[in-house]
Amino acid sequence: MSFDTQRVARLAMIGLAAASLAACASRPKPQGPVAPTQPAPTQPAPSYPQPAPVSPQPMGAVPGSVQDFVINIGERIYFATDSYDVTPDAQAVLQAQAQWLNRYPAVRVRIEGNADERGTREYNLALGARRANAVREFLIGAGVSASRIESLSYGKERPIDPGTGEDAWAKNRNARTAITDGAR
Template identity: 45%
Template structure:
């Protein structure tokens, strides 16, 4: 009997999953990706929350940049401000900042651009009182995208610098 109940509930879950998938399929195409993509990119900079991971609780690990730019938006500065605060509260922590570019640029130039972005984020953290010897930088150019598609949203997600804890 118990066994039967379990099987029935399994079946029920399967039905639920199926109807959920069906519901997804009936959602007008593009509503999850392209309509959000329009609102998630402002002035060439990604402002959404996809792909972002946490360096610590309530401390996002990455900031985003406009095409061929390394200047920090207000929102990037806010994120880096949180990272600085966390680094102050955790004086033994060290980080590496990885600089990245999107695929729309030559490999060698993008390596230099990734370095610029990582350094720009590092400079900001230093301006907030974090010692430079706690922050290393590395550029991956366009070699390690986080999003594989060739569209504006993916590219804006890939134009980023990511702070990763190294100890």
């Protein structure tokens, strides 16, 4: 493969990523599932030498990849203190997760429930399990097969923000939909 074709392919991928980001900004609309065997993006991306991005952008994610899911859909939803209620904001994210998972049916996930440090270890394991299960049930309700979803609680053992105070704790009260298999 020559340098030129590599560059072209890369630019095309950036164009696609920008398009899917834009789509994500509006409410994700229900779409019919794409045939499972169809690996290629719907837009063929042969040779568009332009447009070059104005400023450096993250490399576009391959649709159906872990990166695609994390960047364009969002792998975490967040909870109120000592709660496992799925908020309206979180429902929108989970709806998008379900659509994405329905589009890529080979993907398997593990829902990891997390709690902030303002609780004791064993109680937080139980609370994290409740959160993981709330996500699991939502995804199943939205059409994702139960056999594709494992769940686990990390309790307070896996914070994502090391800080102290409500902002950090709010980030650490989450459930993460982690892709374990089947992504591109």
